[in-house]
Amino acid sequence: MNSLMVILFLLIGAYLVAVLESWLTNGRLHFMAPAWSALSLLGSESVVPRKPDRLFFETAPVLLLMAALLAAAVLPLGPTGGIADLATGALFINAALAYVLVALLMAGWGPNGAYGLVGGWRFLGQTIAYSMLIVMPLTGVAMRAESLLNTDIVLSQQVVWNVIYQPLGFALFFIASLAVSFLPPFDLPTAKGDLAGGVEAEYTGPRRGVFRLARMVLVVSLATATTVFYLGGWLGPVLPPWAWSAIKILVVASAMLLTGHFLPRIREADLLAWCWKLGIPLALLNLLVVGIVILI
């Protein structure tokens, strides 16, 4: 599958995720809703706040989009791989996701506004909470495949998917991926009603459009990652590989959005406490269990 196809796939995915999100928010299924809201964002004035750090203000939405796209670039949608099938694929996705933090810090600092600033620093705390819960479950996945190649990771799940082989790792990775894409209940950096949009608060017009698009692509990238690492990627009977990838990614993305819909926003201190006191020991337990299962 060539690069253009993958990008098209991501954009369609991002659009469908936006439809789902608007359905959950407004209670009405409206397929054109994201298109109209994108048009309205493109047409509206893009206000630059007073005394901004212009460089960060302009770079942040683009960097967020780049990070989300790069994370998706190494994830295979079919047996031929994605845009690139790196020998360090499972590590590379972490590297790409680390720049989500950098983008949000820039978006927080850049506009010179209090809400944005608080949102940006909140995400730094959030990263310290979730990052081990991304890396450690991935280690378990790579242990089973004995490879960091993402195509090898999918092929290692031919008999049993990782969601059954290491359910604890799956649960932790799923929760952490909600935190990376700052979806509810981990929407601390944006926190509507609390921070008035936080890192997004000062962005208007096309800049906000890019920010929103980047967020949706990030959700699709993480849903793809969950599919590749835990749900057997493109593997499945009858249907062609890309169709299986698409179905699984959509199901995971819907689950990500639905989970947050029914949960209250978590407090920053609680998130850190739970991730460090409960999450990390569980992630270590997962590694131990997977190691033992591999050896016997």
Next chain:
Amino acid sequence: MTLLSLQTLFIAFFGVAGVAFGVAVFRTASMMRSALALLFSQTALGAMFLAMQAEFLGVLQIMMMATEMSIMAIFMVMFMMDPGGLGEMEMTHQKRLSIFAGIAGALATAGIALFTEWGAVSATAPDAALQVRELGTELLGRSMLIFETAGVTILTAMIAATAVAMPALARKKPA
């Protein structure tokens, strides 16, 4: 253009970018810009590793620096009097010593680079997957004791630092 010279060009480009971002760290008064300039300087080094076909090291460098430099940014903002750099405060000190130390450091590094016997330059790098395997074997074989000791030491220091920073009496959680 042959592959080797194109590779050299990329290595040089990222090297220059790394130095340029490094200079930017000290040219700005904003702590946030300073921290992120250092981040991108380190990212450029990671890209240099990638250009040198050391894929694992490159990706690791690019990954580690993002979180580390961001955490450093919040400390810089917390501890500096004028973190935004808007007050036109003088943020540098001991200039003569810094210039001397900088030049001496640069000369020493250049000296090491020029006068060390590096051995024969290999024309081709091993396959990326093989590099990962060999690095893993090295870390879990011969060098295991060193890395495990370092890891446990750092963990102990982290726990100790947290314990020291915590208030003596457990505070009641705010409602």
